[in-house]
Amino acid sequence: MTAFEWVPAFAHGLVRDLRVRWALEEIDEPYDTELFNARNPRPEEYLARQPFDQVPAFREGDIDIFETGAILLYLGEQDERLLPKDGQPRWTALSWLFAALNSIEPFLVPITIYDLFHQDKAWMPEAREAALTICRKRLSRLTDALDGKDWLAGQFSIADITMITVLNNLRHTEIVAEYPALVAYKARGEERPAYKRALEAQIADYAQEAA
Incomplete structure (x- = not known):
């Protein structure tokens, strides 16, 4: 999952990678973060993963997902602790x-x-x-x-x-x-x-x- 290595103090807890981290913690799923500097543009190749140059982008195996709603839906499909099945x-x-x-x-x-x-x-x-x-x-x-x-x-x-x-x-x-x-x-x-x-x-x- 991508995230920032720094944001101003007022933004702590507001950057949306927190949503994905929270979901992963709820299901005891380990994860790694790839950190970017929020003050600089992300590398050009990052736009292939996140067209709007934002965080987070999420990767698991050969699956790439951007937008927190889509990422949470993906995780919810895998565990009923996050999303009822039926x-x-x-x-x-x-x-x-x-x-x-x-x-x-x-x-x-x-x-x-x-x-x-x-x-x-x-x-x-x-x-x-x-x-x-x-x-x-x-x-x-x-x-x-x-x-x-x-x-x-x-x-x-x-x-x-x-x-x-x-x-x-x-x-x-x-x-x-x-x-x-x-x-x-x-x-x-x-x-x-x-x-x-x-x-x-x-x-x-x-x-x-x-x-």
Whole structure:
């Protein structure tokens, strides 16, 4: 799996290789990382593996995959601890995997971008407020869908790995705190030993470059 050897401190735990690391830790699957410098373009040949010059790209044997949703689906197909094999639980998990990537994340990331990179722009407050209105609607719908469940598909799955890491995009704000069910949901995920190991491994890779 490819990852970065360094990112700014505010991005620790946000780079998307964390999702893949977490899934691999959940199924006790060892992995190696190929590290790139985030401040420099990746080698030209890397575009054959990841056309958008991002991380992670994943390789197992003669299989190459990019995009975290696709990688998580690949891993889920191999182990029921990540994805139910049959019936409605499987399709519920897959629906929420795609919902996290398509119906939640695109409405959270703009707030992060405005806050971290455009604070000094005159247009930012109005744009952020518009984005926040949509964001809150999406988080309200997510809260309603959880409806007292521990996990989105009943059992823990790749849907939860994706959704919890998506919610991390707002960790610099108090927005998620407006939804106690989401706070508890996120905490359940981050208390899992596999999540802790994945985060420690990601931070350890950054520490190597700093040393």
